[in-house]
Every structure is written in structure tokens, then in C-alpha cells.
Amino acid sequence: MAVYTEVTDEALTAFLALYDIGSLTAFRGIAEGVENSNYALKTSQGDFILTLYEKRVNKEDLPYFLGLMEHLGAHGLPCPQPVRAKTGRNLQELAGKMAAITTFLPGVWPRQIKVAHCEPLGAALARLHLAGEGFAMTRRNGLGPDAWGPLLAKSLPQADGVMGGLGAALQAWLEQVLANWPQGLPVGQIHADLFPDNVFFLDAQISGLIDFYFACTDILAYDIAVCLNAWCFETPAELNVTRSRALLRGYQSVRSLSTAEINALPVLAQGAAMRFLLTRLYDWLNTPAGALVTPKDPLDYYRRLRFHFSVTGAGAYGL
Amino acid sequence: MAVYTEVTDEALTAFLALYDIGSLTAFRGIAEGVENSNYALKTSQGDFILTLYEKRVNKEDLPYFLGLMEHLGAHGLPCPQPVRAKTGRNLQELAGKMAAITTFLPGVWPRQIKVAHCEPLGAALARLHLAGEGFAMTRRNGLGPDAWGPLLAKSLPQADGVMGGLGAALQAWLEQVLANWPQGLPVGQIHADLFPDNVFFLDAQISGLIDFYFACTDILAYDIAVCLNAWCFETPAELNVTRSRALLRGYQSVRSLSTAEINALPVLAQGAAMRFLLTRLYDWLNTPAGALVTPKDPLDYYRRLRFHFSVTGAGAYGL
Numbered sequence: 360m361a362v363y364t365e366v367t368d369e370a371l372t373a374f375l376a377l378y379d380i381g382s383l384t385a386f387r388g389i390a391e392g393v394e395n396s397n398y399a400l401k402t403s404q405g406d407f408i409l410t411l412y413e414k415r416v417n418k419e420d421l422p423y424f425l426g427l428m429e430h431l432g433a434h435g436l437p438c439p440q441p442v443r444a445k446t447g448r449n450l451q452e453l454a455g456k457m458a459a460i461t462t463f464l465p466g467v468w469p470r471q472i473k474v475a476h477c478e479p480l481g482a483a484l485a486r487l488h489l490a491g492e493g494f495a496m497t498r499r500n501g502l503g504p505d506a507w508g509p510l511l512a513k514s515l516p517q518a519d520g521v522m523g524g525l526g527a528a529l530q531a532w533l534e535q536v537l538a539n540w541p542q543g544l545p546v547g548q549i550h551a552d553l554f555p556d557n558v559f560f561l562d563a564q565i566s567g568l569i570d571f572y573f574a575c576t577d578i579l580a581y582d583i584a585v586c587l588n589a590w591c592f593e594t595p596a597e598l599n600v601t602r603s604r605a606l607l608r609g610y611q612s613v614r615s616l617s618t619a620e621i622n623a624l625p626v627l628a629q630g631a632a633m634r635f636l637l638t639r640l641y642d643w644l645n646t647p648a649g650a651l652v653t654p655k656d657p658l659d660y661y662r663r664l665r666f667h668f669s670v671t672g673a674g675a676y677g678l
Numbered sequence: 679m680a681v682y683t684e685v686t687d688e689a690l691t692a693f694l695a696l697y698d699i700g701s702l703t704a705f706r707g708i709a710e711g712v713e714n715s716n717y718a719l720k721t722s723q724g725d726f727i728l729t730l731y732e733k734r735v736n737k738e739d740l741p742y743f744l745g746l747m748e749h750l751g752a753h754g755l756p757c758p759q760p761v762r763a764k765t766g767r768n769l770q771e772l773a774g775k776m777a778a779i780t781t782f783l784p785g786v787w788p789r790q791i792k793v794a795h796c797e798p799l800g801a802a803l804a805r806l807h808l809a810g811e812g813f814a815m816t817r818r819n820g821l822g823p824d825a826w827g828p829l830l831a832k833s834l835p836q837a838d839g840v841m842g843g844l845g846a847a848l849q850a851w852l853e854q855v856l857a858n859w860p861q862g863l864p865v866g867q868i869h870a871d872l873f874p875d876n877v878f879f880l881d882a883q884i885s886g887l888i889d890f891y892f893a894c895t896d897i898l899a900y901d902i903a904v905c906l907n908a909w910c911f912e913t914p915a916e917l918n919v920t921r922s923r924a925l926l927r928g929y930q931s932v933r934s935l936s937t938a939e940i941n942a943l944p945v946l947a948q949g950a951a952m953r954f955l956l957t958r959l960y961d962w963l964n965t966p967a968g969a970l971v972t973p974k975d976p977l978d979y980y981r982r983l984r985f986h987f988s989v990t991g992a993g994a995y996g997l
Binding site: 365366367368369371383384385386387388389390391399401406463464465466467469470471559560561 | 684685686687688690702703704705706707708709710718720725782783784785786788789790878879880
């Protein structure tokens with residue numbers, strides 16, 4: 360769940376008066392989302408989402424995130440569109456937080472991943488990458504390879520308490536991933552967190568991609584590697600190659616991968632697994648008792664990482 | 679937050695096929711609600727709420743809860759209306775849980791309580807009591823006076839860890855409350871949990887009363903006592919008598935209180951504070967680390983209870 364900031368009636372009414380979206384009909388906290396407070400907002404003009412940006416999101420990054428959503432939307436990608444206030448601004452302050460209203464997207468995120476989800480997912484990801492071309496702003500990936508060493512260092516002293524030998528394994532793997540990290544691959548705007556709960560489907564078609572708050576400017580194929588980890592494992596240790604093949608086929612139906620990108624898939628997949636393993640490990644060790652969000656088991660990504668180190672090439676993913 | 683049970687796409691589609699409410703458009707978890715999993719469900723025919731009943735709700739009680747909502751709705755109270763499946767049933771199974779679809783009510787629950795909320799609240803509560811007349815089923819209050827002793831016994835060994843002397847104070851107060859508990863007051867269907875997040879307002883009018891899953895057949899004025907605790911304290915220790923006067927005025931504009939009911943208000947308010955103090959204390963001591971719901975500080979109700987023991991009569995509440 361995620362409602363960290365409560366909004367008083369008065370503050371909400373004053374905030375809505377800044378917009379031209381009709382009168383308030385309903386306002387309910389949304390359970391999904393981890394980083395920010397999200398509300399379903401209904402007005403006489405329809406459904407919207409109100410997001411309050413919490414402390415994990417850097418204020419300075421908000422113009423990039425909202426600008427990217429606008430750019431992608433203008434180029435045909437179904438993603439939430441920031442609603443501009445009467446002043447033309449897409450960002451305001453509410454309850455002491457930065458806040459934005461975005462359009463509501465129909466659809467349901469898949470609780471149970473099927474092969475049939477993976478081809479449209481791959482195609483949508485490629486469309487996102489193409490639509491991102493020409494967006495003038497950039498954002499460094501705050502959870503990219505540079506960040507993994509410092510992140511591991513924070514958890515290292517307690518890592519073996521999670522699983523014996525975890526600390527040493529991660530140190531050795533991280534060294535390898537960083538040594539093999541690819542250079543010169545095509546770079547662009549990536550989502551960087553396209554997990555199932557960020558992808559809405561309606562009638563077997565993708566109706567929305569949401570939650571662009573990890574988006575950044577990085578290796579395009581890294582985004583595929585995130586999806587391989589997030590969508591294509593049958594169990595934490597076992598890739599479902601039918602899914603990964605469908606994902607890659609969908610992607611390539613829209614944007615062809617170069618040989619260099621294909622060859623880099625195993626190390627990119629290692630890196631993506633490392634990134635989620637490290638943030639989950641950190642959260643696992645640092646979430647206070649009774650926190651609103653239950654930390655996710657970091658070992659699910661340890662098992663994926665081990666898989667990606669066992670493969671001999673991109674063929675393992677069905678290419 | 680409250681989404682404890684995830685529903686797969688297939689299960690949801692099969693479930694919706696039991697109803698005649700159009701095709702699925704969106705399905706999002708709702709943050710509010712503590713006992714059950716709640717989803718905002720949008721179909722081609724409009725907005726609905728899907729509730730999955732979790733373990734704290736007794737299956738056997740569901741016909742009472744759903745029947746009461748139907749009865750109250752038929753008698754003009756704005757409360758969620760169970761939607762009947764094509765078979766005529768208002769209750770089904772989904773994802774291994776009992777589940778119901780109810781109508782969506784517009785409105786916003788007040789995050790900041792104002793005097794202006796209290797008179798309409800009182801009036802709505804009295805309307806609920808009148809509308810409940812003639813409902814044939816009854817349900818014992820599972821968290822009524824009989825339950826408080828056993829509930830206190832479970833927390834007693836650890837109570838002083840929450841606050842020095844808490845255990846002894848609760849034992850002494852509970853003895854007094856039980857000794858003074860009123861007999862012979864008017865009984866009927868009560869909500870028993872009418873906190874601000876269960877009351878929707880729209881344009882200063884009440885647009886909905888929700889969450890009937892503590893409803894039961896008990897002393898009507900006890901429901902007022904719950905509201906006095908939940909709506910009328912400025913701080914945990916300080917009653918705002920302007921609010922309580924407005925609440926009682928609103929109530930009596932619809933249903934007059936007898937002298938016996940008025941005289942019983944202090945002890946009923948003690949009992950209501952005791953009930954919430956005891957359940958919160960239990961949850962406080964028994965919520966596992968990392969739970970989805972943050973337990974509420976039980977001492978807020980200790981302070982209210984102390985207040986109710988300090989009053990000399992119903993005059994303290996503005997009567």
C-alpha cells in the first residue's frame with residue numbers, strides 16, 4: 360500500500376481549484392505503489408490519479424519524470440499524462456509535498472504472468488524506447504552500476520545474517536558484473552522498473568504503462584534485462600524461456616537489437632538482478648517494524664542472479 | 679492499507695461473469711480498510727467495490743452484514759448496496775475467500791474533523807438506527823462488554839510495558855464500567871465502528887456510510903458513544919464540547935434520546951473507549967514486524983477513557 364501523507368479536505372479543495380477538471384466527487388487512497396502516496400480522484404469530469412511525492416523521490420527529478428510522461432504520451436505511448444493547472448504548471452505543492460494530477464488509465468495489472476503477456480510487453484517497451492527519442496532532458500540512473508558498490512557496502516555487515524555466504528558471493532559477483540559491464544550500447548530514456556504492477560492490460564492488449572519514477576537515461580537493453588528478471592522467471596531460480604523468447608520477439612517486432620546488445624544480455628540481466636537484489640536487501644535490513652510496506656525477500660533476486668551467472672550466452676533467453 | 683489477497687486475472691474474469699455488471703475496465707487495490715481486502719472495480723457500467731473477506735470476519739456473519747446493508751439502503755440510508763449475481767446471491771467465493779461486490783459511493787472522508795461534520799453525522803447515525811428497525815436478523819456484539827475481560831486478560835502481562843501502571847488502571851476501570859453498564863436501554867442495529875474514515879461527505883452533506891463489518895445488535899446509544907470518542911476529541915485527552923453538542927443535536931433532530939439514554943452516556947462512552955483501547959492494545963502487542971497495517975497507539979484511548987471517568991454527567995458532552 361501507499362498512502363503516507365493525508366490530505367485535509369480544505370487543502371484538497373484549494374488544490375483542485377488550481378485546475379480546470381471539474382468538482383470533486385471522490386478521493387480514495389490506492390494500495391498500489393511503494394514510493395509515493397497515490398489517490399484515486401474522481402471529479403465531475405472523470406477519473407484522475409493524484410500523486411504526492413514522498414522523500415525517496417528527489418524534487419529536482421520531477422520535471423524530468425513529468426516531462427518524459429508528456430513526451431511519451433505525445434508520441435503515442437499509453438502512459439499517465441500530467442494534467443496542467445490553470446497556470447500551465449504540471450506540478451504543485453499539497454500537504455507540504457510536491458504533487459501532480461495525472462490521467463487515469465484503464466486496465467488491470469497481471470497478478471499471474473502468462474506467456475501471452477510477454478510479447479505485448481516487449482513491444483510496448485520497444486515503443487517506449489523509440490518514443491523517448493528526441494526528449495531533450497536526461498537523468499542519470501541513480502541505481503545504475505555506480506551505485507551498486509556503495510549500496511552493497513551498506514548491507515555487507517548484516518548480509519550473512521540473511522543467508523550464510525551471501526556477502527562474499529555478492530562481492531565476487533559485483534566485481535564480475537562491473538568488469539564486464541558493456542560500453543557503447545545504444546542509450547536512451549528507459550523505464551528501469553517495468554514490473555507487472557506497472558503494466559495494465561485490457562483485453563490482452565497493453566492499456567497503460569505507469570510509475571515512471573525510476574525512469575532515467577541509460578542503456579536501452581538494460582530495460583529488457585529488468586523485464587527478463589521481473590516477468591520471465593517461473594520460480595526465483597528458473598527462467599521460463601518461452602516467456603523470455605516472447606518478450607524478445609515482441610521487442611524486436613518494434614526495434615531490432617544489435618549483435619552487441621544481444622551479446623550483452625547476460626551481463627545486463629546480471630546487473631538488473633544485482634540492482635533489485637541490493638535495494639531489496641537494503642530494505643530488508645532497514646525496514647522498521649510495523650512499516651507500511653512489507654519488504655520483499657531479497658533472496659528471490661539472489662536466485663535469479665545465480666541463474667544469470669550460469670548462462671553461456673543470450674541463447675539462454677531464447678535468442 | 680488493505681490488500682491481503684491477490685486475485686488473478688482468470689479468477690476475476692470468472693467471478694465477474696457471475697454478475698450482470700458489464701465488462702471489466704479497471705481493478706485497483708484500495709488503501710483504506712483494515713480488516714478486509716478492498717478493490718475499486720470499474721466496469722462498462724460504472725464503479726463498484728469488490729471486498730474479499732479476510733480471516734477476522736466470521737463467514738457466518740456475512741449474511742447479517744450484507745442483509746443489513748440492503749435493509750438500510752432500502753430504507754433510504756446511503757450505504758453500499760450488495761450487488762446480486764445472476765443467481766440472486768450477494769455472496770460468492772473468490773481466490774479462496776468469500777467475496778461481495780457493492781455499489782460505489784461518492785464522497786470524501788474527513789481527514790480533519792470540523793464541528794460542521796458532527797451535526798450531519800449525528801443525524802445520519804440516528805437515521806441508521808431508525809432504518810434498522812424491522813431488520814429481522816440479529817448479531818451479538820463480539821466486542822461488547824462480555825468480550826472486554828477476556829481481551830484485557832490477553833494483554834495484561836505486557837500492558838505495563840506500554841505504560842507503567844496501565845494494567846492495574848485498566849483492571850480497575852473495567853470493573854467499574856461493567857458494574858455500571860446500563861440495562862434496559864433501547865437496542866437495535868448499530869454500526870459500532872463509525873469512525874471518520876467510514877463516513878463520506880460531499881458538499882457538506884453525508885454521501886455515504888461504509889464498512890458495516892462490526893455492525894451488531896446492541897444498545898443504540900452505544901453507537902453515539904463510539905462517535906463521541908471517534909469524532910469529538912480535540913486531542914486524545916480533551917473533548918471538544920462544541921463538536922459533541924453538534925453530534926447530539928444532529929442525532930436528536932432525528933431520534934430523541936430518553937432520559938435513561940442521556941444519563942448512560944458517560945458509562946457508554948467509557949465502554950466505547952475501553953473497547954477501542956483494548957483492541958488497539960492487543961494489536962499493538964501482537965502486530966508482527968513488517969505487518970501491512972501499522973498498529974494505532976492504544977494510549978490515545980487510555981486518555982479518552984480517563985476523560986470519560988472524570989465527567990460527572992452527560993452535561994460534559996453538551997447536553
